[in-house]
Amino acid sequence: MTMVRIPASRLVIAAALAATLAACSGGEPAAEAPPVLKERHDNFEAIGDAFKAVRGELEKDAPDFGVIAAKASEINTLGGKIEGHFPAGTSVDDGYKTEALPAIWEKPEEFKAAAQKLLDESAKLAEIAPAGDKEAVGAQVMALGGACKGCHDNFRLDDKK
Ligand code: HEC
Structure with a gap:
């Protein structure tokens, strides 16, 4: 029978190439990311945009409190989706490009x-926004920002220093 003989030097080159490829893809997910990762990213981006709009409005001399109320409602609706966006096995430790810390699944009650x-x-x-009390609205926007920070500090990679 005939055997295909591969020169040893070729094998060395192949091994080196494989090592290089592995190094280049370092940090990339082993498997294709589940769609929920993009969904939750987009959801947080939308929450971020809405919150930015709220703060932008509040900086004006004459804020449109209707806009603030609408954006707050939007954040409320989007916020309701957060829980469903974190199936097990989708943390940064699972090799995905995400800022979701394992703490989300280790302390589910706190995350909730x-x-x-x-x-x-x-x-x-x-x-409260529709009543147009700028001071009260400002204080509540701070409280809302505190809710963002409270979660990010414990459950988001970026902010965990
Ligand atoms: C219950 C926890 C929680 C709350 C509350 C929360 N976030 Fe986040 N946020 C996260 C996590 C976790 C990530 C990282 C998601 C990922 O990378 O998959 C994130 C990511 C983001 C991102 C980056 C988008 C991305 O996915 O890379 C923005 C912007 C953001 N949040 C804004 C906000 C704002 C603004 C608020 C408050 C109005 C807020 N978040 C409230 C947990 C939270």
């Missing part, structure tokens, strides 16, 4: 409470 806080604070902002 942090998400609930976002819902509570955004609902309150939507409720």
Whole structure:
């Protein structure tokens, strides 16, 4: 029978090439990212945009409190989706390009409470904004920002220093 003989030097080159490719793809997910990763990214981006709009409005001499109320409602709706966006096995430790820390699954009750806080604070902002009390609205926007930070500090890679 005939055997295909591969010169040893070729094998060395092949091994070196494989090592190089592995190094280049370092940090990239082993498997294709599940769609939920993009969904939650887009959802947080939308939450971020809405919150930016709220703060931008508040900086004006004559804020449009209707816009603030609408954006707060939007944050409330988007915030309601957070819980469903974190199936097990999608943390940064699972090799995906995400800022979701394993703590989300290690402390599910705390994560849930942090998400609930976002819902509570955004609902309150939507409720009080139409009355147009700039000071009260400003204080509630701070409280809402605190809900973002409270979760990011514990559950988001970027902010965990
Ligand atoms: C219950 C926890 C929680 C709350 C509350 C929360 N976030 Fe986040 N946020 C996260 C996590 C976790 C990520 C990282 C998601 C990822 O990378 O998959 C994130 C990511 C983001 C991002 C980056 C988008 C991305 O996916 O890379 C923005 C912008 C953001 N959040 C804004 C906000 C704002 C503004 C608020 C408050 C109005 C807020 N978040 C409230 C947990 C939270």
